[in-house]
Amino acid sequence: MEKEFNEIISLISKYQGLTKKTSERLVIDLINNKPKLDEMIQQLKEIKTDFKICKECFYLTLNNDLCEICVDESRDPNIICVVATTIDAMNIEKYKKYKGRYAILGGEINLNKNIKPEDLKINELFERVNSKTELILALNATFEGEVTANYLSKIANTKKIKTTRIAKGIPSGGMLDYMDESTLEHALNNRKEMKVK
Amino acid sequence: MEKEFNEIISLISKYQGLTKKTSERLVIDLINNKPKLDEMIQQLKEIKTDFKICKECFYLTLNNDLCEICVDESRDPNIICVVATTIDAMNIEKYKKYKGRYAILGGEINLNKNIKPEDLKINELFERVNSKTELILALNATFEGEVTANYLSKIANTKKIKTTRIAKGIPSGGMLDYMDESTLEHALNNRKEMKVK
Numbered sequence: 001m002e003k004e005f006n007e008i009i010s011l012i013s014k015y016q017g018l019t020k021k022t023s024e025r026l027v028i029d030l031i032n033n034k035p036k037l038d039e040m041i042q043q044l045k046e047i048k049t050d051f052k053i054c055k056e057c058f059y060l061t062l063n064n065d066l067c068e069i070c071v072d073e074s075r076d077p078n079i080i081c082v083v084a085t086t087i088d089a090m091n092i093e094k095y096k097k098y099k100g101r102y103a104i105l106g107g108e109i110n111l112n113k114n115i116k117p118e119d120l121k122i123n124e125l126f127e128r129v130n131s132k133t134e135l136i137l138a139l140n141a142t143f144e145g146e147v148t149a150n151y152l153s154k155i156a157n158t159k160k161i162k163t164t165r166i167a168k169g170i171p172s173g174g175m176l177d178y179m180d181e182s183t184l185e186h187a188l189n190n191r192k193e194m195k196v197k
Numbered sequence: 198m199e200k201e202f203n204e205i206i207s208l209i210s211k212y213q214g215l216t217k218k219t220s221e222r223l224v225i226d227l228i229n230n231k232p233k234l235d236e237m238i239q240q241l242k243e244i245k246t247d248f249k250i251c252k253e254c255f256y257l258t259l260n261n262d263l264c265e266i267c268v269d270e271s272r273d274p275n276i277i278c279v280v281a282t283t284i285d286a287m288n289i290e291k292y293k294k295y296k297g298r299y300a301i302l303g304g305e306i307n308l309n310k311n312i313k314p315e316d317l318k319i320n321e322l323f324e325r326v327n328s329k330t331e332l333i334l335a336l337n338a339t340f341e342g343e344v345t346a347n348y349l350s351k352i353a354n355t356k357k358i359k360t361t362r363i364a365k366g367i368p369s370g371g372m373l374d375y376m377d378e379s380t381l382e383h384a385l386n387n388r389k390e391m392k393v394k
Binding site for chain 1 (some may be wrong): 209229241243250
C-alpha cells in the first residue's frame with residue numbers, strides 16, 4: 001500500500017503550490033472523506049469549464065476570448081503593465097486605480113529552473129506594441145525579475161518603445177532597520193521633494 | 198471575473214493543507230494548462246477508487262476491508278500504537294521495527310478547533326482492547342497531544358488496561374542550547390544508565 005500511496009503523492013506534489021507534506025495531508029483527508037473528494041473533482045471540472053485565458057493579455061476570462069480589461073474601451077491600450085503572473089495583475093486590479101491594460105508573461109526568466117525567454121509570452125507582448133505604447137515593467141524586485149526587466153527593456157529600446165520600471169524603495173509600514181542595503185540605496189537615490197503647506 | 202475566481206478559491210482553500218495563497222497558484226496554473234487540470238481530475242478519481250480506510254484501525258488499505266497490518270498475523274494484536282493521523286503511522290512503519298498494530302484516532306482533542314473526544318475513533322479503539330492489551334500512546338508532545346493522551350489513559354486505567362507514552366527527550370541530532378525547559382526537564386528525569394565496555 002505504501003508504494004501506491006507514495007506514487008500518487010509524487011504525482012500530486014508536482015502541482016504548483018503543493019509540497020510533499022501538503023499533498024500527503026490533502027490526500028489522506030480526501031481518502032477519509034470520499035464525499036469531499038467528489039466535491040473537489042466537481043469543483044475542478046467547474047474550473048475547467050468556467051475559466052479561460054484571454055487571447056490578448058493572458059489574464060483570466062469567463063469563457064470569452066478577451067478578458068473584461070481588454071474589452072473595456074475606457075482603459076488605455078497604449079499603457080501596458082507587464083507582470084509575471086495573473087495574481088500580480090489581480091493584486092494591481094484590487095486598488096482600482098490603474099487604467100491601462102496588462103501583459104502577463106507567465107513567469108520570469110530563470111536559468112536555474114530552465115525558464116528561457118521563449119517560454120514566456122514575450123513575442124505576444126511585442127506584437128501588441130506600437131510607437132505610442134508605454135510598457136510598465138511591474139516585475140518582482142528579485143534577481144529573476146531584474147533579468148526579465150532588462151531583457152524586455154533591451155528589446156523595447158531597439159524598437160524605440162518607452163519602458164518604465166515600478167519604483168523601488170521602503171514598503172509602506174516598513175522599518176528602516178529591517179531594510180537591506182540595496183533597498184536603502186534605491187530609497188535614497190529615488191527620494192522625492194516633499195512640501196507641506 | 199474576480200468574484201467567480203474568489204468564490205472558487207475560497208472553496209479550494211478549505212481542503213486540508215491548502216492555503217489561500219497555494220490555492221490561487223494551483224488554480225491559476227491549472228487554468229493556464231487544461232490538460233494538467235484533466236490529469237489532476239483523473240488522479241483524484243483514481244485515489245477515490247484505489248484507496249479505502251481499514252475498518253479495524255483506520256489505516257489506508259487498497260480496497261480491502263482490513264489493512265495489510267491488521268491481517269498480518271505476525272504482528273501482535275495485543276500491542277496497539279495509538280496515533281493521531283495516518284501519516285504518523287506511516288512514519289513509524291518506515292523504520293520496519295514496530296511489530297504491533299495501530300489505532301488511528303483521526304486527530305487530537307482540540308477545544309479551540311472544536312474537536313471533541315466523540316469526533317475521534319476512541320470508542321472504536323476501546324472495542325478492540327482486552328486485559329492483555331498494551332496501548333502505546335504515540336501522540337504529539339503538544340498541548341493537544343497531552344490532553345488526548347490523558348483522556349485515553351484515564352479510560353484505560355478504569356478498564357485496567359496497560360498504557361505507555363512514548364519517551365520525551367532530546368531528538369537525535371538535537372543541540373542542548375536549542376531545547377526548551379520542558380524538553381530538558383524530561384530529558385534529565387528520564388536519563389538512562391550508560392555503560393561502555
